[in-house]
Amino acid sequence: MKRLRSRQLRSSRVMLTVLGLMLTAVGAAGLTLSLDAVDRLADPLDADTPVWNDAGRSLVENHQLAWQLGAVGVGLLLVVIGLSWLARQIPPIRHHQDLELPKGGSSVAGTSTLAGGAAADAFEEDLERSRWIERARVEFRKDGPVRVRLDVVEDHPVDELLDEVVAPAFDRLVRVGGIDPRPDLAIDLRLVTPPGRSVA
Amino acid sequence: MRLIIPVLTRVLSALASLALIGVGSLLVVEVVAAALDADPVLLPSDYADRVAGLAWDDRSMVTALAATAGVGVVALLVGMWRRAPLTIPVEGRSGVAIERRGLEGSLSRRLTGLDGVSGARVRAGRRRLRVRIDSRRRVAPEGAHEAVREVLDRELADQRLDLRPSVRLRYRGGEL
Numbered sequence: 001m002k003r004l005r006s007r008q009l010r011s012s013r014v015m016l017t018v019l020g021l022m023l024t025a026v027g028a029a030g031l032t033l034s035l036d037a038v039d040r041l042a043d044p045l046d047a048d049t050p051v052w053n054d055a056g057r058s059l060v061e062n063h064q065l066a067w068q069l070g071a072v073g074v075g076l077l078l079v080v081i082g083l084s085w086l087a088r089q090i091p092p093i094r095h096h097q098d099l100e101l102p103k104g105g106s107s108v109a110g111t112s113t114l115a116g117g118a119a120a121d122a123f124e125e126d127l128e129r130s131r132w133i134e135r136a137r138v139e140f141r142k143d144g145p146v147r148v149r150l151d152v153v154e155d156h157p158v159d160e161l162l163d164e165v166v167a168p169a170f171d172r173l174v175r176v177g178g179i180d181p182r183p184d185l186a187i188d189l190r191l192v193t194p195p196g197r198s199v200a
Numbered sequence: 201m202r203l204i205i206p207v208l209t210r211v212l213s214a215l216a217s218l219a220l221i222g223v224g225s226l227l228v229v230e231v232v233a234a235a236l237d238a239d240p241v242l243l244p245s246d247y248a249d250r251v252a253g254l255a256w257d258d259r260s261m262v263t264a265l266a267a268t269a270g271v272g273v274v275a276l277l278v279g280m281w282r283r284a285p286l287t288i289p290v291e292g293r294s295g296v297a298i299e300r301r302g303l304e305g306s307l308s309r310r311l312t313g314l315d316g317v318s319g320a321r322v323r324a325g326r327r328r329l330r331v332r333i334d335s336r337r338r339v340a341p342e343g344a345h346e347a348v349r350e351v352l353d354r355e356l357a358d359q360r361l362d363l364r365p366s367v368r369l370r371y372r373g374g375e376l
Contacts (some may be wrong), residue, residue: 024269068231078224085213187295
């Protein structure tokens with residue numbers, strides 16, 4: 001679904017901005033020393049001494065354990081951030097959450113479950129019966145609205161489509177499947193050319 | 201830029217995340233090795249001497265810092281570049297949105313079918329809809345502007361989209 005991809009891209013942009021700011025700041029600060037724009041930024045950062053100078057060495061050696069623990073912590077943090085960021089590059093995978101149905105006063109022990117994939121298939125099939133819908137993709141996700149992506153013919157008003165096709169089909173699914181509470185819908189519409197119309 | 205920026209975002213994100221994993225792993229491995237008084241595991245054994253003798257104005261240092269700043273600026277630009285939305289919300293319908301590219305293609309197809317219009321380029325943003333109409337005629341096709349407006353108004357009303365259209369008409373003799 002497009003809005004999941006949109007969320008992934010947004011988080012990547014935030015990460016790139018933060019990383020970009022840090023790299024630019026480090027690079028610019030170092031270049032001011034390298035190009036003699038400033039003589040020193042702090043004792044360990046002095047343009048007249050080597051990069052790894054006595055002040056830097058004594059700063060690390062005086063608090064060696066703290067520096068080592070800090071460096072390991074930062075390293076582990078970078079690995080975790082990198083792995084989580086990399087995992088977000090994977091396109092969203094359709095994954096259905098099964099629905100546990102209410103007992104509704106039944107005295108029979110146990111629980112009844114409606115497979116999310118089966119509910120999605122039934123909803124898709126019902127939606128695709130409409131001549132205005134070319135293709136339907138439905139996903140029952142955990143803790144969120146039911147995600148629906150519809151390829152709809154472009155010359156049909158959205159209100160009619162939602163009120164006369166989507167809402168009744170969802171009502172049928174909720175009633176027949178006994179789904180309670182009724183989940184919300186998040187619908188992405190993709191306008192497509194009606195079949196048989198010349199695109200040229 | 202509409203195609204390049206999302207691709208660049210993905211490519212840079214993948215590279216940057218791999219770089220973070222690499223730098224983080226290197227840091228952990230080398231600090232643990234140093235704490236155990238062992239030789240460096242991944243870095244050259246004489247890296248401490250090399251760094252100790254490195255001056256700020258050394259060419260390799262300047263190159264590394266310039267590269268760091270350059271990569272930072274590129275990441276910053278890509279991260280902050282204003283991107284077209286993937287979906288546009290439908291007015292008065294919570295949770296319903298229309299995909300931008302489908303909408304642009306649909307409007308473009310409809311406008312191209314109008315009399316005197318040889319091509320149409322539609323760009324939808326969060327609030328605006330920019331339309332460029334091309335005509336092969338030497339004089340501005342009469343009524344084309346109004347016809348385009350009419351189609352846009354009808355389509356935006358049908359799809360319940362709150363977008364402000366702006367139309368430019370290019371023909372062989374000039375532009376309106």
